[in-house]
Amino acid sequence: MTDVLIVDDEVLIRTGLRAIIDAEPGFAVVGEAGDGAEVLPLVRSLRPDVVLMDVRMPRVDGIQATRTILSTVPEPPRILVITTFENDDYVYEALRAGASGFLLKRARTEEIIQALRTVALSDSLLFPAAIRGLAARHASGRDADRVRAARLTDREGEVLTLMARGLSNAEIAGELVVSVETVKTHVGNVLAKLRARDRTQAVIAAYESGFVSPS
Structure with a gap:
């Protein structure tokens, strides 16, 4: 069972997401919050597997809430930010803060469930083309030496490049x-050397270092 915590300041959004998730076998909504300020105690008490986190909220936004969770909670949940626009500057900063991916509020039911599965399993990159587009706009010149300093082997470099294309483990295995x-x-090994929490963090590091071009 994948337990989900929904965080959004709009009641209608929370209600709609709860109905979709609770109707899917293997998923359960264990709690809701209306602002990022309310998230930390709920994460500590409910221990969700995934937090669906609105990126823009009135008091504490999803970026700061993500940083707080990942810096203070042992074995923190995966965080999937939800947003209205995929090119929102807040989205990229949320990913840099440690979110594992993002979901558009207009997404179809099957896309929401697939996104939750992908993030929970961390077996492939969520929406690689969109993340590549965000990186192209925001990552220029950042973290230039990170991948080089990690001293990846040639094979690890190949794997990181394929991860950046959004390939799953099975697809990478077939390619190589x-x-x-x-x-x-x-x-x-790649995640450990880059000190990345998951694939999204590793791929952002690859883009920001120039190891992989987002263009």
């Missing part, structure tokens, strides 16, 4: 003609 277990080992 190796086993899925071998890919998982390489992915784990």
